[in-house]
Amino acid sequence: MARHRHHRAYWAFIGHRISGIALALFLPAHFLVLGLTLEGAAALDAALVFSDLPAVKFAEWGLVVLLGIHLFFGTRLLVLELLPWPEPAASRTGWILPGAVAAMLIGIVFLAGAI
Amino acid sequence: MSERRLFALQRLSALLLGPLVIIHLVLILYAVRDGLTAAEILARTRGSALWAAYYGAFVLAAAIHAPIGLRNVLIEWTPLPRRAVDLSMIVFCAALAALGMRAVIAVVGG
Amino acid sequence: MGDADELIVSIWRGRETGGLVEYRVPARANQTVLDVVTEVQRRHEPSLAYRFACRVGVCGSCAMTVNGTPRWTCRTHVRKVAADRRLTIEPLRNMPRIKDLACDMNEFFGKWRRAGGVFRGSRTRDDPPMAVDPQSRNRQAANAAIECINCAVCYSACDVVAARPDYLGPAALNRAWTLINDVRHAGRSATLAQATADGGCASCHTLGSCAQHCPVGISPTASIAGLKRLSLLSFLRRTPE
Numbered sequence: 001m002a003r004h005r006h007h008r009a010y011w012a013f014i015g016h017r018i019s020g021i022a023l024a025l026f027l028p029a030h031f032l033v034l035g036l037t038l039e040g041a042a043a044l045d046a047a048l049v050f051s052d053l054p055a056v057k058f059a060e061w062g063l064v065v066l067l068g069i070h071l072f073f074g075t076r077l078l079v080l081e082l083l084p085w086p087e088p089a090a091s092r093t094g095w096i097l098p099g100a101v102a103a104m105l106i107g108i109v110f111l112a113g114a115i
Numbered sequence: 116m117s118e119r120r121l122f123a124l125q126r127l128s129a130l131l132l133g134p135l136v137i138i139h140l141v142l143i144l145y146a147v148r149d150g151l152t153a154a155e156i157l158a159r160t161r162g163s164a165l166w167a168a169y170y171g172a173f174v175l176a177a178a179i180h181a182p183i184g185l186r187n188v189l190i191e192w193t194p195l196p197r198r199a200v201d202l203s204m205i206v207f208c209a210a211l212a213a214l215g216m217r218a219v220i221a222v223v224g225g
Numbered sequence: 226m227g228d229a230d231e232l233i234v235s236i237w238r239g240r241e242t243g244g245l246v247e248y249r250v251p252a253r254a255n256q257t258v259l260d261v262v263t264e265v266q267r268r269h270e271p272s273l274a275y276r277f278a279c280r281v282g283v284c285g286s287c288a289m290t291v292n293g294t295p296r297w298t299c300r301t302h303v304r305k306v307a308a309d310r311r312l313t314i315e316p317l318r319n320m321p322r323i324k325d326l327a328c329d330m331n332e333f334f335g336k337w338r339r340a341g342g343v344f345r346g347s348r349t350r351d352d353p354p355m356a357v358d359p360q361s362r363n364r365q366a367a368n369a370a371i372e373c374i375n376c377a378v379c380y381s382a383c384d385v386v387a388a389r390p391d392y393l394g395p396a397a398l399n400r401a402w403t404l405i406n407d408v409r410h411a412g413r414s415a416t417l418a419q420a421t422a423d424g425g426c427a428s429c430h431t432l433g434s435c436a437q438h439c440p441v442g443i444s445p446t447a448s449i450a451g452l453k454r455l456s457l458l459s460f461l462r463r464t465p466e
Contacts, residue, residue, distance in 0.1 A: 005384070009433030009446075017430075021188060024181040027211055031174075034218035037153065044153035051151070064143060071136050074129055077431055080446075081126065081453045091433050091446050106140060113148040122427035122453070123460035187430070191388035 008093045015100070016073040019066035026063055057114060064110045068103030075099075121183050128180040135173045160222040167223040174215030182208040232307065234261055236273065237315040240322045245313065246270075252310060258298035259287050262314060262326070275326040282440070285376025289326050290315040295381040297440045317381040333377050333396070340397035340425065341416030344404060355409045367406035370399050370448045372441045379435035379445055391424035395435035395445030398426050402448035405455070417455055426452035 036043040050056060076095040086092075146155065160166045182204040189200045232252045235245040248265045259277055266273040277287040282300040289298050292306050292313050303312065320328035348355060357364055379395040380386055386394045401420035404410045420426055429449045436444035 005434065007433065007437045009431065009437070010384075013430050013432045017188065020181070020184045024185050024207075027177060027181060028214055031211070031214035031218040035214065035221045037157065037221040038217070038224075041153040041157055044156070048151050048153060064140070067136065067140065071133065071140075075133060078126065078129055078133070080431060081450050082457070085444075085447045085450065091431065091436065091444070093433075106144070109144050110147060113144060118423045118425070118427045119421045119456055119460060123457050126453075126457060187428070191385065 008096050009091050012073050012076065012093075012096045012099075015069050016077070019070040019073070022063065022066050023070060060114070061107055061111055065103050065107035068106040069100060072099030072102055121186070124179055125183040128176045128183075131172065131176045132180055135169070135176065138169070139173070157222060161224075163223060167219060170219045170223070171216065174219060175212060178208050178211040178215060181211060231310065232261060232303065233311050234265060235311075235313045236262070236265060236270075236326070237322075238270075238273070238325055240324060243322075243325075245315075252303070256303045258289070258291050258296075258301045258303060258306070258312065258314065261303060261312065262289075262298060273326070274324040283374070285374040285378075285440070288317055288376045288378050288381070288440075290317055290381065295378045295438055297376065297378070300440060317377055319381050319383070319386045320377065328377075330377060333380055333394070334375070336393045336397040337375070337400055339419065340393045340401040341412065341419035342397060342400040342404065343412075344407075344410055345412040346409060347411035348409075357408055363406040363408065366448075366451060367403045370403045370443055370445070373399055373403075373443055374441065376440065378438050378440060379443075382434040382438040384432055384434065385428055385430060389424070389428060392428045393420070393425055395429075395449065398429070398452060399443060399445040399448040402451050405452070417452070417459070420452050421456040421459070426456060429453075 033044070033047045036047055051060060073096070076092055076099060079095075080091060160170075185207065186200055186204045189195055189203070190197065193200075195203075230252055231249050234248045234250060236248060237243060238246045248269050250261055250264050250268075253260075259280065262273070262275050263277075266275065275287075275289070277299065278284045279286070280299050282297055285297065287298045288295060290296075291298060291301055292311075294306075295317055296306075298314075306312070314326065316322050316326045316328045320330060320333060323329050359365075359368075373396060375396055377396065379399075383392075383395055385392050398420055401416050404416050405413050405420070407413075410416065426449045429446070431446055431450070433444075433446050436446045439445070
């Protein structure tokens with residue numbers, strides 16, 4: 001009955017955390033794939049061809065959107081923590097929806113280029 | 116390391132990551148047009164001190180930022196003891212830095 | 226669905242183990258949740274344990290979880306939260322249960338102290354009173370957070386408090402912020418050190434549930450953001466921890 005969570009700033013927290021977890025787990029894989037270049041460009045090309053699979057493209061799209069979400073929601077947090085608050089104290093919840101929309105737009109541009 | 120220090124490192128690394136991530140996103144959106152090949156990536160990065168500096172900073176900032184964030188997740192959302200959380204995040208930081216710098220060397224090295 | 230004239234009220238009975246027990250009370254035109262709990266205790270269940278004092282929204286004693294939300298029951302009209310005539314009333318979250326709707330607030334107040342919340346004056350009765358400029362930024366910051374009456378609604382709403390037993394919580398940190406901004410407080414740097422220690426302000430993730438639910442309109446999130454700013458500044462200036 002977690003009714004106390006039904007407000008925007010809570011969902012911003014969840015979005016920021018889930019995207020952070022996904023990105024943190026993705027990073028080692030990302031570095032390993034790029035490191036394939038040590039074996040020659042052909043090794044990297046093989047991995048890139050693998051990433052043409054629809055499922056992988058979808059995952060890439062997801063990660064791009066999540067990176068956008070983490071960036072925009074995180075920027076809101078940095079602004080809240082480093083800059084003075086407007087009166088009356090309001091936690092800039094107006095930034096949340098535009099941040100999510102901007103991340104989705106980045107995802108759309110990615111798809112338009114990648115497909 | 117005190118949480119006061121971890122907090123400061125995470126916020127400072129976040130300030131650095133902001134612009135680096137924006138550049139990265141722009142680059143991704145640009146590069147995926149017309150398909151992605153190793154040749155295209157390497158043509159840009161090979162032998163470039165600029166890209167070495169950019170990706171090097173990116174790797175180090177991420178290696179600081181991600182484990183500190185994950186630490187909070189592990190403390191709050193898992194039953195793991197604090198000692199295990201701290202130890203695993205130190206390992207994660209080292210792993211990200213090592214794999215990341217290896218990747219930078221891979222794409223920048225001749 | 227109850228009779229149009231009736232409320233179906235599920236109230237927590239027990240301690241950590243127990244269960245919801247259902248009662249029915251008449252639905253009235255002007256009725257607060259505290260009225261309902263009182264009626265249940267007087268007419269149906271004499272052994273029901275609950276707290277209240279002023280009944281008019283100035284003491285904070287009657288805070289409970291009503292249909293999942295922590296609130297002051299004396300200031301909650303039934304009409305506002307139970308459109309379908311159903312009420313679920315539980316004790317506040319994040320505190321050990323003594324009996325039924327009454328919680329043990331020792332840890333809540335312990336954290337208040339641990340965050341550096343005890344005021345220490347620097348003058349005696351023989352000194353002139355300290356001048357406090359009401360327009361100063363510090364005083365305005367303190368004023369924005371000073372009305373807290375320690376009702377623990379924010380503490381109960383906070384997911385980090387639930388997830389991390391060592392987290393000092395919004396009320397304690399909000400209190401620390403008011404003292405740090407109080408020129409009369411002789412222990413400002415000590416309070417800052419305590420509020421920025423492990424389990425302090427760094428653990429806040431700006432969920433904002435505290436500000437969302439505070440019945441007095443305080444934003445502990447804003448106060449904690451202020452603490453974070455000071456914490457970062459003191460780190461950069463290499464102030465000893």
